[in-house]
Amino acid sequence: xxxxxxxxxxxxxxxxxxxxxxxxxxxxxxxxxxxxxxxxxxxxxxxxxxxxxxxxxxxxxxxxxxxxxxxxxxxxxxxxxxxxxxxxxxxxxxxxxxxxxxxxxxxxxxxxxxxxxxxxxxxxxxxxxxxxxxxxxxxxxxxxxxxxxxxxxxxxxxxxxxxxxxxxxxxxxxxxxxxxxxxxxxxxxxxxxxxxxxxxxxxxxxxxxxxxxxxxxxxxxxxxxxxxxxxxxxxxxxxxxxxxxxxxxxxxxxxxxxxxxxxxxxxxxxxxxxxxxxxxxxxxxxxxxxxxxxxxxxxxxxxxxxxxxxxxxxxxxxxxxxxxxxxxxxxxxxxxxxxxxxxxxxxxxxxxxxxxxxxxxxxxxxxxxxxxxxxxxxxxxxxxxxxxxxxxxxxxxxxxxxxxxxxxxxxxxxxxxxxxxxxxx
Numbered sequence: 309x310x311x312x313x314x315x316x317x318x319x320x321x322x323x324x325x326x327x328x329x330x331x332x333x334x335x336x337x338x339x340x341x342x343x344x345x346x347x348x349x350x351x352x353x354x355x356x357x358x359x360x361x362x363x364x365x366x367x368x369x370x371x372x373x374x375x376x377x378x379x380x381x382x383x384x385x386x387x388x389x390x391x392x393x394x395x396x397x398x399x400x401x402x403x404x405x406x407x408x409x410x411x412x413x414x415x416x417x418x419x420x421x422x423x424x425x426x427x428x429x430x431x432x433x434x435x436x437x438x439x440x441x442x443x444x445x446x447x448x449x450x451x452x453x454x455x456x457x458x459x460x461x462x463x464x465x466x467x468x469x470x471x472x473x474x475x476x477x478x479x480x481x482x483x484x485x486x487x488x489x490x491x492x493x494x495x496x497x498x499x500x501x502x503x504x505x506x507x508x509x510x511x512x513x514x515x516x517x518x519x520x521x522x523x524x525x526x527x528x529x530x531x532x533x534x535x536x537x538x539x540x541x542x543x544x545x546x547x548x549x550x551x552x553x554x555x556x557x558x559x560x561x562x563x564x565x566x567x568x569x570x571x572x573x574x575x576x577x578x579x580x581x582x583x584x585x586x587x588x589x590x591x592x593x594x595x596x597x598x599x600x601x602x603x604x605x606x607x608x609x610x611x612x613x614x615x616x617x618x619x620x621x622x623x624x625x626x627x628x629x630x631x632x633x634x635x636x637x638x639x640x641x642x643x644x645x646x647x648x649x650x651x652x653x654x655x656x657x658x659x660x661x662x663x664x665x666x667x668x669x670x671x672x673x674x675x676x677x678x679x680x681x682x683x684x685x686x687x688x689x690x691x692x693x694x695x696x697x698x699x700x701x702x703x704x705x706x707x708x709x710x711x712x713x714x715x716x717x718x719x720x721x722x723x724x725x726x727x728x729x730x731x732x733x
Contacts, residue, residue: 315378315381316374318381319374319377319381322377322380322381322384323384324380326708327380327383327384327704327708328383328649328703328704328705328707328708329376329379329380329383329700329701329704330380331645331648332376332642332645332646332649332700333373333376333377333380335640335641335642335644335645336372336376336638336641336642337372337373338641339634339637339638339640339641339642340369340372340588340634340638342584342637343584343585343586343587343588343633343634343635343637343638344365344587344588346584346587347581347584347585347586347587347590350586350587350590350593351365351587351590354590354593354594355593356592356593356596356613357613357614357615357616358616359620361587361589361590361593364589364590364592364593364620365587365588365589365590367589368588368589368691369588369589371690371691371692372588372691375691375692375694375697376697378694378697378701379697379698379700379701379704380701380704381701382396382697382698382701382702382705383701383702383704383705383708386701386702386705386709386715386716387705387709387715389714389715389718390715390716390717390718390719391716391718392471392670392702392705392716392717392718393471393474393475393716393717393718394718396467396698396702397467397471397474398475400463400464400467401464401467401468401483401487403460403464404460404461404464404487404491405487407449407450407457407460407461407494408487408490408491408494410449410450411447411449411494411497411498413427413430413449414427414447414448414449415447415497431450434450435450435452446498446499446500447494447497447498447499447500448498454498454499454500454502454503455500455501455502455503455687455688456693457498457500457503458495458498458500458502458503458504458506458507459500459502459503459506459684459688459693459695460695461491461494461495461498461503461507462495462503462506462507462510462680462684463680463695463698463699464491465488465491465492465495465507465510466510466673466676466677466679466680466699467673468483468487468488468491469488469510469514469672469673469676470669470670470672470673470674470675470676471669471670471672471673471717472484472488473667473669474669474717474718474719492507495507501687502684502686502687502688505683505686505687506680506683506684506686509534509537509679509683510676510679510680510683513533513534513675513676513679514676516530516533517530517672517675517676520675521657521661521667521668521671521672521675525658526654526655526657526658530654531650531651531654532647532650532651534650534678534679534682534683535643535647535650535682538627538682538683538686541686542627545571546575549572552568553568553602556568557602562606562607562608563608565602565603565605565606565608565609566603566606566608566609566612566624567624567625567687569599569600569602569603569606569609570595570621570622570623570624570625570628571623571624571625571628572600573595573598573599573600573603574591574595574623574625574628574629574631574632575628575631575632576598577591577594577595577598577632578628578631578632578635581632581635582635582636583635583636583637584634584635584637585630585631585632585633585634585635585637585638586632586633587633587634588633588634589633590633591621591623591629591632591633592612592613592620592621594632595613595621596613599613609621622689622690623689624687624688624689625685625686625687625688625689626685626686626688626689626690626691627639627643627685627686628689629689630642630643646678646681646682646700649700649703649704649707650678650703652707653671653674653675653678653703653706653707654675656671656706656707656712657671657674657675660711660712660713663711663713664713664714666713668713669713669717670706670712670713670716670717671706671713673702674699674702674703674706677699677702677703678699678703680695680696680699681696681699681700684696702716
């Protein structure tokens with residue numbers, strides 16, 4: 309209620325010309341408009357739970373525009389020397405420390421009734437509708453749900469893995485030996501699969517790219533390795549969908565049934581509309597008749613489609629949402645442009661290595677950020693994840709400005725540490 313209106317007031321002053329992110333904006337708007345024109349009649353006629361298809365299209369379209377401009381604003385602001393470290397990285401660390409304290413506070417409520425009473429009073433101020441959303445045994449603190457909480461922690465870990473060497477010595481040791489281990493522990497204690505999946509792949513590629521960044525020139529396979537793994541995972545899911553379904557139904561976990569049902573239904577919608585999809589925001593209107601019979605065993609699915617009060621039916625997967633709503637065209641508009649950014653990023657990182665002869669701390673962070681951007685979408689379908697857009701904007705700034713390792717890191721070339729230092733330890 310405070311941050312978003314202020315951000316909206318700043319948007320008219322954003323310079324689109326020269327922005328790297330404008331290519332993503334143009335691609336997404338083009339895909340959305342073409343899909344809308346192709347499905348206009350169905351969108352105007354669609355209704356579900358008292359909501360119209362055109363209403364959902366407009367709100368989803370505004371979200372995409374808003375978040376893209378949010379990223380463009382960050383890209384523009386990052387031209388200041390040291391802004392990334394001083395105004396994004398350090399506040400993220402402080403925010404993470406606050407969340408760790410809140411997580412410890414929340415965990416104390418599992419064992420103490422008095423702590424639970426006090427925590428509920430605090431959260432009723434910090435977070436609306438807390439009593440309706442509380443989930444015992446899972447950590448969410450001030451976030452809307454555990455998945456959002458854990459994804460922010462993984463976002464923070466990506467930054468800390470790459471840019472901690474840029475901090476002052478005492479603060480660097482504190483982050484390295486306390487904040488990072490504590491954050492990893494809380495990611496797993498939170499019991500949020502979205503965060504655990506994202507962190508697992510971030511850790512794997514952290515180790516992978518520590519070796520890659522020592523090479524003399526960028527390796528094409530290494531450049532696209534996260535995207536290749538991302539694609540293989542989705543292919544395997546649909547190749548072995550029957551085996552996965554048996555495992556999920558045998559587990560009888562409501563959330564797993566709901567998620568897998570949404571993924572399967574999204575793919576069915578995509579197969580019926582492979583080129584243009586059904587239109588932005590139109591998944592729920594088309595999903596109801598295509599839901600598999602076992603999906604209705606989940607009370608979540610029943611509530612999402614039939615009860616007027618719960619949250620809107622989600623896809624639970626950003627790539628499947630793009631596939632079902634914008635078709636192949638939308639997949640290329642988003643992931644295709646991002647893959648081009650990733651290729652340009654690798655080239656720029658090696659150019660910076662050649663220029664400075666030193667380890668690319670910022671480049672290291674941004675290589676890991678592409679893993680976060682891709683894999684956070686496996687179990688989260690919203691365009692409203694600010695952390696993703698911060699990373700996309702930082703990649704754009706790295707590509708746009710000269711000497712990005714010096715500019716974004718806030719370090720003069722002669723003061724940077726040589727590559728022989730244990731920068732990645």
